[in-house]
Amino acid sequence: MTTPTVSASQRLPPGRSGLPFVGEWFQILFNPRFGAERRAEFGPVSRTRLFGRDMALLAGPENNMLLFRGEHKFVEATWPASTLKLLGPNTLSTQEGELHLRRRRLLAQAFRPKALVGYLPAMQSRITAAIEHWLRRGELALYPEIRTLTFEIAAALMMGARERTDLALVHDFETFAAGLFTIPADLPLTAFGRAKRARRRLIAHLHAAIDARLRSGETGQDVLGLLLAARDDDGSALGREELAEQMLVLLFAGHETLTSGLTNFCMLMAQHPAIYERVCAEVRRVTPEGPLTVEALARLADTERALAETLRLQPPVAAAFRKCIRGFEVEGFTVPQGWLTGYRIRDTHRDASLFEEPGRFDPDRFAVFEETCPHGRVHAHAHDGRYLPFGGGARICLGMEFARLEMRAFAALLARRCALALAPDQDLTMKQVPVPRPRSGVVMRLSPRT
Ligand code: HEM
Structure with a gap:
C-alpha cells in the first residue's frame, strides 16, 4: 500500500521499514522487546512496515486511550486473510x-x-x-x-x-x-x-x-x-x-x-x-x-x-491490531488513512x-x-x-x-x-x-x- 499524500504541515512518524514485503514481521511477532526498543529509539510514536503496509506503533497509556476512543471513528479491527476466512464475516x-x-x-x-x-x-x-x-x-x-x-x-x-x-x-x-x-x-x-x-x-x-x-x-x-x-x-x-x-x-x-x-x-x-x-x-x-x-x-x-x-x-x-479508516493526529504526527496501527498490552504492562x-x-x-x-x-x-x-x-x-x-x-x-x-x-x-x-x-x- 502506498502512503496517501501528506501535506507539508503534516509529519509522518519516524521509523524504519525492514525487509522488502515482509517488513518487520518477524521482529514484531517474535521479539518481545520490539515495542520497547522502538520507543527508546524513536519515542512513543514511530513507524514500521508489515507485509507491504505502513504501520504506526503507538506507546503509552494516553495513546492506548486515544485508540479506544477512536474505535469505529478513525480505526477499526483488522485480521489476516486466513483468520477472516476461518472466522467468517x-x-x-x-x-x-x-x-x-x-x-x-x-x-x-x-x-x-x-x-x-x-x-x-x-x-x-x-x-x-x-x-x-x-x-x-x-x-x-x-x-x-x-x-x-x-x-x-x-x-x-x-x-x-x-x-x-x-x-x-x-x-x-x-x-x-x-x-x-x-x-x-x-x-x-x-x-x-x-x-x-x-x-x-x-x-x-x-x-x-x-x-x-x-x-x-x-x-x-x-x-x-x-x-x-x-x-x-x-x-x-x-x-x-x-x-x-x-x-x-x-x-x-x-x-x-x-x-x-x-x-x-x-x-x-x-x-x-x-x-x-x-x-x-x-x-x-x-x-x-x-x-x-x-x-x-x-x-x-x-x-x-x-x-x-x-x-x-x-x-x-500481547497486542491488538487496527487499521486506520480516517487519518488522525497523535503527538504532533499524522497517521494516514490506510495505515495499520494498534495498542500494545504487553509493552504497556x-x-x-x-x-x-x-x-x-x-x-x-x-x-x-x-x-x-x-x-x-x-x-x-x-x-x-x-x-x-x-x-x-x-x-x-x-x-x-x-x-x-x-x-x-x-x-x-x-x-x-x-x-x-x-x-x-x-x-x-x-x-x-x-x-x-x-x-x-x-x-x-x-x-x-x-
Ligand atoms: C476481545 C482478552 C477471555 C470473548 C478481547 C480483547 C482482549 C481480550 C485483549 C480485545 C481485542 C481487541 O481489542 O481487538 C482476553 C483475555 C481473556 C479473554 C486476557 C482471558 C483471560 C475471553 C472469553 C471470552 C472472550 C472467556 C468468551 C467467552 C471475547 C470476544 C472479543 C474479545 C468475543 C471480541 C470483542 C469485540 O470485538 O467486540 N479479549 N479475553 N474472551 N474477547 Fe476476550
Whole structure:
C-alpha cells in the first residue's frame, strides 16, 4: 500500500521499514522487546512496515486511550486473510460500526451478572473433576490439561455438552485454531485446508446443538440458551447460521486466552509459595468447602490480586491490531488513512514508568493501584490505559467477566485442594505465540493439601 499524500504541515512518524514485503514481521511477532526498543529509539510514536503496509506503533497509556476512543471513528479491527476466512464475516470480531455495536448488545445478554451466577456450578464441577484427576496422576504437564479443561467448560456452556467432551471435538477445535494465522491456501495438507475442514465439522456440531435445543422447546440457562432467547434492539433474534458462527468466535476468543492465564497462574503460584499460602489461607477463611458463590469469590481480594498480576506480567493477548479508516493526529504526527496501527498490552504492562520493577511478580502492587482506580478495587477495566489485559473501548473483551469468574473459581478450587511443586529440570522460558506459556508446558507435582 502506498502512503496517501501528506501535506507539508503534516509529519509522518519516524521509523524504519525492514525487509522488502515482509517488513518487520518477524521482529514484531517474535521479539518481545520490539515495542520497547522502538520507543527508546524513536519515542512513543514511530513507524514500521508489515507485509507491504505502513504501520504506526503507538506507546503509552494516553495513546492506548486515544485508540479506544477512536474505535469505529478513525480505526477499526483488522485480521489476516486466513483468520477472516476461518472466522467468517458474521462474528463480533469481524463485524464493524453500528452492526458491531448492535451485536455486542445482543451477545452481552449471555454475560450479564445474573447469567454468570448460572454458569458457576458447571465451572465448579468440571474444574473439580479435572483437579481430582490431576491429583491421582501426581505429576503432569499442566498446559495441555488446562487447555482441555477450558474447552470442556466452554463446550458445556456453549454447545450444551452434558458429559466429558468428545475428544474429536477438542481435536477439531485445535486444528481450527492452528489454521487461524497461516497462509490461506485451501489444500488437503496445509494447516489452513485442515482448519477449514475442522471448521465445517464444528459448525455442523453447533447447528446440531442449536436444532436439538430448539426441538426440545426449552432454551436453558447456558450461553447457548441465553443467546437463543436474546433479542436485538428491534426485537429480532440471531439466525441459525450467525448464531453458530458467533458461538465459534466465543470459543476461539476464550479458549487459548484462559488457558494461558491459568497455566501461568499455576506456575507463578509454585514459584512464589508465600503468595500461594496467602491465597490458600484466604480461600480457607472465605470459602473452605461446598458450592462456590459469586459473592464469596468476590471477597477473595488476595486471590484477585494474584490473578490480576498474572495477567499484567503475562497478558494472554500481547497486542491488538487496527487499521486506520480516517487519518488522525497523535503527538504532533499524522497517521494516514490506510495505515495499520494498534495498542500494545504487553509493552504497556512492562513500562517501568507505570509499574515499578515491571518484571517482578508482585500482586501487592495492586493495593496501590486500587487506591488510584476510580472503581476502587482491582478491576480489569482499562480505566486509564495502564492496565489492559482485556483491551478497552468498544471492543473490550466481551467475555471479561466470564473469564474473571472462571479464573477465580479455578484459583479457589486449586487452593482448597492442592499443594504445588514444579518438577525439576524443565524449560520455563516463555513461548509467546499464539499465547504466552512456558515451553515445558509447566510440569507440576500436585499433592493434596494437608
Ligand atoms: C476481545 C482478552 C477471555 C470473548 C478481547 C480483547 C482482549 C481480550 C485483549 C480485545 C481485542 C481487541 O481489542 O481487538 C482476553 C483475555 C481473556 C479473554 C486476557 C482471558 C483471560 C475471553 C472469553 C471470552 C472472550 C472467556 C468468551 C467467552 C471475547 C470476544 C472479543 C474479545 C468475543 C471480541 C470483542 C469485540 O470485538 O467486540 N479479549 N479475553 N474472551 N474477547 Fe476476550
